[in-house]
Amino acid sequence: MAKKSSAAWLRFLKNSLVLLLVCAVLALLLLLPLQRWGKAAWGKTTPKLEPLAPLNLRYVDKNDDPLQLFKEPLISVTFDDGWSSIYTSAMPLLQLYGIRTTQYLLSGTNANPSYLGWEQIETIKKAGHELGCHSVDHPNLTALNSDNLLYQVRECKTTFNYRGYAVPNFASPYGASNKQTLAVIKQFYNSQRNTDADLTNGIDEHDINLAANFDRYNFISMAVRQSTTIEQIKQAVNYTIANKGWLVLTYHQVDEKDAEFGQNPVTLEKQLAYLSSTPVRIVTVGQALESLGVGQ
Numbered sequence: 001m002a003k004k005s006s007a008a009w010l011r012f013l014k015n016s017l018v019l020l021l022v023c024a025v026l027a028l029l030l031l032l033p034l035q036r037w038g039k040a041a042w043g044k045t046t047p048k049l050e051p052l053a054p055l056n057l058r059y060v061d062k063n064d065d066p067l068q069l070f071k072e073p074l075i076s077v078t079f080d081d082g083w084s085s086i087y088t089s090a091m092p093l094l095q096l097y098g099i100r101t102t103q104y105l106l107s108g109t110n111a112n113p114s115y116l117g118w119e120q121i122e123t124i125k126k127a128g129h130e131l132g133c134h135s136v137d138h139p140n141l142t143a144l145n146s147d148n149l150l151y152q153v154r155e156c157k158t159t160f161n162y163r164g165y166a167v168p169n170f171a172s173p174y175g176a177s178n179k180q181t182l183a184v185i186k187q188f189y190n191s192q193r194n195t196d197a198d199l200t201n202g203i204d205e206h207d208i209n210l211a212a213n214f215d216r217y218n219f220i221s222m223a224v225r226q227s228t229t230i231e232q233i234k235q236a237v238n239y240t241i242a243n244k245g246w247l248v249l250t251y252h253q254v255d256e257k258d259a260e261f262g263q264n265p266v267t268l269e270k271q272l273a274y275l276s277s278t279p280v281r282i283v284t285v286g287q288a289l290e291s292l293g294v295g296q
Contacts, residue, residue, distance in 0.1 A: 049119050052091055052127045058098040060281055067283060067291035070211035073240045075275060075282045076248045078102045078193070078221060080134055080171060082109065082116040083253035087124065089265045090254040095127060097276035102285040104134040104171040104193070107159035118163065125165065130284035132169040133157055133189065140174055141181040153184045168295050169193070169285050171250075175223070182217055190216070190295045191285065195250055197222035199232040203239040209246035216294060221248035225260055230270055237278055246288055249275075 067074065077094075079086050082105040094101060103124060109115040116124070125131060133156040135141065141149055153170070160167040168190045172181065175195030185192045197207035197220050205213050209220050222228075222236065233249070240247040252261040254268055263271075275282065289295055 049123065050088075052123055053095045055095050055100065055128045056098045058276055058282070060279055061098060061283075063281065067281065067287060069246055069288050069291045070214070070244055073244050073280045074246045074288055075237070075240065075278070075280050076102060076221075076246065076285050076288055077251070077272075077275070077282065078104060078132075078171070078248060078285065079251045080104045081138065081252055082106055082121070082134070084114055084116055084120070085254045087116055087120045090251070090268060091124065091127070093265070093269050093272050094129075097272045099272060099276060099282050100128050100130070100284050100287075102130040102132050102169065104132040104169075105156075105160070105167075106134050106136060106138055107156040108136040121165075130169075130286050131160065131165050131167050132171060132285065133160065133167045134171050135173050138173045140176050141172055142176045142178050146180075149181060149184055153181075154188055157188050169289070171221075175221075177218065186217060191219060191289055192217045193219055193221050193248065193250075193285070195221050195223040197236075199228065199236060203235050207236065208240055208243065209248065210243055214246075216289060216292075219246075219248065221250045223250045223252075223261055224263060224271070226258065226262060226264075227260075230274060233271055233274065237275070237280065241278075241280060247280075248285070 077099055079090065079101055082103065086103070103121075105121065106115065110117055110121075121131070133153075135152040136155050136159075137152075139148075139152060141152060144152065156170075157167055170185050170189040170191065171193040172185070175193075177185070177192060177194065182192060199207060199222060207220065207222060213220075224233075236247050239245065251263055251268070253259060254263050254265055256264055286295060
C-alpha cells in the first residue's frame with residue numbers, strides 16, 4: 001500500500017512539474033510580444049536621447065526692434081510630418097546656424113520610431129522652436145467626409161493641448177485645402193499654410209507672401225525638394241528683400257534617401273548656412289503673424 005502511495009505521489013509531482021513548465025513556456029511566449037509592443041508604444045526602443053546644443057542666435061535676430069511683416073522682409077523655415085530624422089539630422093544644423101523653425105506635427109504617429117517621440121518634441125520645443133498641427137495621420141483633408149475632417153483637424157490640437165503644447169497654426173497635408181476644410185480649420189487655428197509656391201518657373205507674387213496677396217488661412221510656402229537648388233533659394237530671398245515679403249520654406253525628412261520631398265544633410269547644411277548669412281530676420285510662423293496682431 002505504501003509503495004502504491006509513493007508511486008502515485010511521484011506521478012503527481014512529475015505531472016505537476018510538467019504542467020508548471022508548460023505554463024512557464026506559454027507565459028514567456030505571451031509576454032515577449034507584449035513587452036515588444038509596450039516598448040514600441042512608449043518609445044523605449046529608441047536609444048538614449050542626445051541633447052541639443054543651445055541655439056546660436058544670429059546677429060540680425062538679436063535686433064530688439066518689433067517685427068514688422070510686410071514692412072521688412074522676413075523668412076520662416078518650417079518642417080512637416082515630424083520625421084525622427086528632423087531631430088537627429090536637422091536640429092543640430094538649425095541650432096548651429098541659429099534658425100528657429102515651426103514644426104508642423106502629426107498627433108497620431110508618436111509610437112512609430114520613424115517619427116518624433118514626445119521626449120524629442122519636448123526637447124525641440126525647449127530649444128526655441130515652435131509647434132504647429134499637421135492633422136492626426138496625414139490624409140488628404142479634401143477627400144474626407146465632414147466627421148473625419150473634423151476629427152483630423154480638431155484631434156490634432158486636442159492631443160497637443162493635452163500634452164501642454166500650444167499649437168495655434170495648421171498646415172494642411174499635401175497642401176490640399178478647399179472651402180470646406182478651411183471652414184473647419186478656422187474654428188481651431190489662427191492660420192493655414194499651403195505649399196503652392198513653384199520656383200521652377202521664376203519667382204513672383206505666387207511664390208512669396210506679399211501685403212497685397214496675403215491670406216493667413218492660405219499663406220504661401222515653398223516645399224523644398226531634392227531638386228531644389230541653392231540658386232533658386234537665393235532668387236527667392238532676393239525677391240523677398242526687394243518686395244519686403246515673407247518667404248516660407250517647407251522641409252520634410254532629412255536623410256540619404258531619394259524621397260522627392262526629402263533632403264540630404266549635406267545639401268540642407270548648405271541651404272541653412274546661406275539663409276543664416278542673409279541680413280533677413282528668420283522667425284517662426286507665430287512670430288510673423290503676431291507682428292500683424294494675429295494670436296495676440
